[in-house]
Amino acid sequence: MIVTVLAENRACGPVSCAHGLSLHIRTGSRNLLFDFGPDGDLLRHNAEILGIDLGQVDMAFLSHGHDDHSGGLETFLQLNSHAPVYVHPLAFKPHYSLRQEGLKRISPDPELPERYASRLCLTEGVCSPEAGMTLFSDAEGREFSPGSNSTLYEQGETGPIPDRFSHEQDLLIREGEKLFLFGGCAHRGIVNILRRGEELGGKAPDAVFSGFHLTNPGLKRDEPEAFIRRVGIALARFPSRYFTGHCTGENPYRILEEILGDRLTYLGCGLRFPV
Numbered sequence: 001m002i003v004t005v006l007a008e009n010r011a012c013g014p015v016s017c018a019h020g021l022s023l024h025i026r027t028g029s030r031n032l033l034f035d036f037g038p039d040g041d042l043l044r045h046n047a048e049i050l051g052i053d054l055g056q057v058d059m060a061f062l063s064h065g066h067d068d069h070s071g072g073l074e075t076f077l078q079l080n081s082h083a084p085v086y087v088h089p090l091a092f093k094p095h096y097s098l099r100q101e102g103l104k105r106i107s108p109d110p111e112l113p114e115r116y117a118s119r120l121c122l123t124e125g126v127c128s129p130e131a132g133m134t135l136f137s138d139a140e141g142r143e144f145s146p147g148s149n150s151t152l153y154e155q156g157e158t159g160p161i162p163d164r165f166s167h168e169q170d171l172l173i174r175e176g177e178k179l180f181l182f183g184g185c186a187h188r189g190i191v192n193i194l195r196r197g198e199e200l201g202g203k204a205p206d207a208v209f210s211g212f213h214l215t216n217p218g219l220k221r222d223e224p225e226a227f228i229r230r231v232g233i234a235l236a237r238f239p240s241r242y243f244t245g246h247c248t249g250e251n252p253y254r255i256l257e258e259i260l261g262d263r264l265t266y267l268g269c270g271l272r273f274p275v
C-alpha cells in the first residue's frame, strides 16, 4: 500500500497547503481517496504535481461533514466520472464551529447530495463497501474525547446543539495479514476509534493515518498537556505505527513524539508513505 498526502496543513515539497486533509491510497488492487481537502483547486493542483490521476480513483470516502475535508468533493465528482463516494447521511446536515466572530457554518453544500445522488453511497453503523474494507461510525467512549470538540455544533430541532459526531466514519483496510486504519479528525477520540477498529479488525491496526484533533483550529488552543500525554500513553499500548498531522497540532505532535518516538510520523502534504 502507498499513501500519498494530497492535502494537509504543512507543505513538505512543491505542493500547496491549507488546513484540511486528503489522502490517496493505492492498495494492491484499488485507487482510493479518503477525504477531499479544504478546496477543489488545491486538491487538483496537488494531485497533478504528485502524479495522481483523480479520474482513476475507484472509490472515495468522506470522513465527516466538515469543510476542511469536504471542500474538494464537488471538484472530485467533476474530475472523476465513476467512483462511488461513501458518506454518512448526516454529513450534509448543518454543522458549525464557534469562532471569535460567532458560529460559522462548516458543513458541505447541502444541495450536493441532490446534484450527485447517483454518485453518493450513504453508509451508517458498520458496513463493508467491498471485501477487505470496513467503514464504521460507532466508536464509543468519552474518556478520550477531545475537549476542543466543545466549540463544534450540529443543528438541533430548535437551534445548534453540541455536535455528537454521528456523521464521522473511519475506514479499515485489510491487505493480507496487515490492517490499516484511516480517520479524518478523530472527533470521537483517536483512542476510542482505535479500540473499535481493533475490535472490528480482530487485531490492532499495523498503521493508523488520521488527524488526532488535539488542537482547536478555530481558537488556536491546544488540549491540556496532561490529556495529550494520556492519549500518547494509550496509543503506545497498541503496537501500531501512527501517521498524523492536520488537527493534531504542532505542540501536541511534539509531546506525542516524546512518548511514541519513531512510531510517530508527520503526515505532511506532498509526502508518500509505502506501508
Ligand SMILES: [Fe+2]
Pocket: 020, 021, 066, 068, 069, 184, 185, 211, 246, 247
Ligand atoms: Fe479537520
Ligand SMILES: [Fe+2]
Pocket: 064, 066, 185, 187
Ligand atoms: Fe473536523
